[in-house]
Amino acid sequence: MYIVQIASECAPVIKAGGLGDVVYGLSRELEVRGHCVELILPMYDCMRYDHVWGLHEAYRDLSVPWYGGAVHCNVFCGWVHGQLCFFIQPNSGDNFFNRGHYYGATDDHMRFAFFSKAALEFLLRSNKRPDILHCHDWQTGLVPVLLYEMYQYHGMGRQRVVYTIHNFKHQGIAGANVLWATGLNRESYYFHYDRLLDNFNPFALNLMKGGIVYANYVNTVSPHHAWEARYETVGYGLGHTLEIHQGKFGGILNGIDYNVWNPEKDDYIPHPYSVNDLSGKALNKKALRERLLLRDVDRPLIAFIGRLDEQKGMHLVHHAIYHALNKNAQFVLLGSATEPGINSWFWHEKHFLNSNPDCHLELGFNEELAHLIYAGADMIVVPSNYEPCGLTQVIGLQYGTVPIVRGVGGLVNTVFDRDFDPEKTPEERNGYVFYQTDNHALESAMNRAMGLWTDYPKEFQKLVMQGMAYDYSWNYPGEQYQGVYEMVRC
Numbered sequence: 001m002y003i004v005q006i007a008s009e010c011a012p013v014i015k016a017g018g019l020g021d022v023v024y025g026l027s028r029e030l031e032v033r034g035h036c037v038e039l040i041l042p043m044y045d046c047m048r049y050d051h052v053w054g055l056h057e058a059y060r061d062l063s064v065p066w067y068g069g070a071v072h073c074n075v076f077c078g079w080v081h082g083q084l085c086f087f088i089q090p091n092s093g094d095n096f097f098n099r100g101h102y103y104g105a106t107d108d109h110m111r112f113a114f115f116s117k118a119a120l121e122f123l124l125r126s127n128k129r130p131d132i133l134h135c136h137d138w139q140t141g142l143v144p145v146l147l148y149e150m151y152q153y154h155g156m157g158r159q160r161v162v163y164t165i166h167n168f169k170h171q172g173i174a175g176a177n178v179l180w181a182t183g184l185n186r187e188s189y190y191f192h193y194d195r196l197l198d199n200f201n202p203f204a205l206n207l208m209k210g211g212i213v214y215a216n217y218v219n220t221v222s223p224h225h226a227w228e229a230r231y232e233t234v235g236y237g238l239g240h241t242l243e244i245h246q247g248k249f250g251g252i253l254n255g256i257d258y259n260v261w262n263p264e265k266d267d268y269i270p271h272p273y274s275v276n277d278l279s280g281k282a283l284n285k286k287a288l289r290e291r292l293l294l295r296d297v298d299r300p301l302i303a304f305i306g307r308l309d310e311q312k313g314m315h316l317v318h319h320a321i322y323h324a325l326n327k328n329a330q331f332v333l334l335g336s337a338t339e340p341g342i343n344s345w346f347w348h349e350k351h352f353l354n355s356n357p358d359c360h361l362e363l364g365f366n367e368e369l370a371h372l373i374y375a376g377a378d379m380i381v382v383p384s385n386y387e388p389c390g391l392t393q394v395i396g397l398q399y400g401t402v403p404i405v406r407g408v409g410g411l412v413n414t415v416f417d418r419d420f421d422p423e424k425t426p427e428e429r430n431g432y433v434f435y436q437t438d439n440h441a442l443e444s445a446m447n448r449a450m451g452l453w454t455d456y457p458k459e460f461q462k463l464v465m466q467g468m469a470y471d472y473s474w475n476y477p478g479e480q481y482q483g484v485y486e487m488v489r490c
C-alpha cells in the first residue's frame, strides 16, 4: 500500500511530545512491512535540521488557494533517519511556521488549517494518489473534511483517511474564517451538529470533530482510553460524537521504536546493557548521578519525564519529589511547561531544591538526557490525571526502569501491579499501579516499590527483568494499523 502520513510532528526532527515518536515509529514499521510511506510536515524554523539528510527542493511554487487568493509555498524533501519526509514552507506575511515554537500561537487553528489545505494541494498537484492518508490530532482534522468535500471532485476520489487522536483535550476550536480561508465556505452547512459544529459552543467549529465525522476510521492510542473517551469525561465533550460514530472508532495501543529506544544499542547512554546482563544499568546510574551532580549513595533513584501539564498530574508529580526525598530516595525530573503558572511553580521548586544532593530538576526539553535518565533510574513515576497511551512507562519497561503509574488510559493496558493484578500471573507483572488522585495512593505505590528495592533486591531485579521481557515494539500495533488500512482502502 501507499501511505502518506500528514502530521504536525515527527521525531526527532520535530518533537514536542509523544506524537512525534508515534508518527516516526509507525512509519518505519509500515516500511518494514513492505509499504511505501511518505510524510508531509510543516517546515518550522525551529525544527532540528541536523536530523534531516539530503534536504532539497522537491516542488517549487506550489500555489495553495487561501481566502480569495493563494499562498505560494515551496516543498522540500529529505530523509529523517531513513524516512522520506516532505516539508511545506509557505511564503506569506503570516509566517505560519516561523514562530520559534511549534504550538501556542493565538492563530494555531489558522496555521494548521493552512497546513492541512497545503498538504492536500501538494498531493493533488504532484499527482500523488496514496491509498491511505493517515492524519493525527486536531492539527490535521480538516484533511478528511477537505478531501471529502472538495478534493475528491478534483481526482482524489479513491483516497481514504485514518484519523488518530493522541489527545482529546486539544480540539482546534475555530471560527468561520477557517471555512472562508480554505474555500469550504458554506457556513450554515458546516456549523451543523452532524458536521463541524462544536458540541458545546454554538458559535464555534471543532476541527477534531471534523476529523471524527469525515474520516473513514478513527482511533485513539489505547483500548482503555477508547472506552474512557466514550463513557467518561476525558473525551472532553466529544463522547457523544464518538458514540454516533462508534462503528468506525477503536483503540490501538502505541508501540515504541526499538531501534531508537533500546539499551543494547542506544548511542546516548555510555554503558549498553540487556536483560541478560544488567551490569551496565548500574554504571548508567552512576553516570547519571555524575552528570546531574547527585551523590553516589546506596539509594533508589526515581524519575519523572514528560510535559509539565495538568494532564500529567502535577500535584502528584510534585508530591512524588518530596515523598521520595523523605524516604531517603533520590529524584530526577526532566520536563518543560508551556503553561506559565506551572512553569513558574517548577522553577521555584528547582531553586528551592538546587543544593539538595539527592534531587535534580531539569526544566527544558533534552532528548539525550531523557535516554540517560531512562537507563540510569530505578523507577519512573507516571501519576497522570488522564493518559491516552503514555510512552514513558513503556520506554521505562524497555530500559529496566520499574513504572509506578496511575491506573488510567493506556497505563492500564501496559503496566500490571506486582502485588495485586487480577489478570496477570506474578511472573507477568511489571510495575506498580494506584488509582486514586490523592497523595496517599501515590505514596502507597511508591512505598511498595522502594520497599522492594531496599529489602528484597533480588525480587526487585526479577521485576525489572519481567518488565524488560515485554514486547511493546511496533510489531503488533503495526499489524493492527495495517489491518485497518486494508479494511478502509478502496
Ligand SMILES: Nc1ncnc2c1ncn2[C@@H]1O[C@H](COP(=O)(O)OP(=O)(O)O[C@H]2O[C@H](CO)[C@@H](O)[C@H](O)[C@H]2O)[C@@H](O)[C@H]1O
Pocket: 016, 017, 018, 019, 021, 022, 166, 167, 221, 254, 305, 306, 307, 334, 335, 336, 364, 365, 366, 367, 370, 387, 388, 389, 390, 391, 392
Ligand atoms: N522535557 C523532555 N525532554 C526530553 N524528552 C521529553 C521531555 N518531555 C517528554 N519527552 C519525551 O516525549 C515523549 C512523551 O511521551 P508521552 O506519552 O508522555 O506523550 P504526550 O503526553 O506528549 O503525548 C500524547 O500522545 C502520546 C502518543 O500517542 C500518548 O502516548 C500520550 O498519552 C498523549 O498524551 C517521550 O518520548 C518522552 O521521553
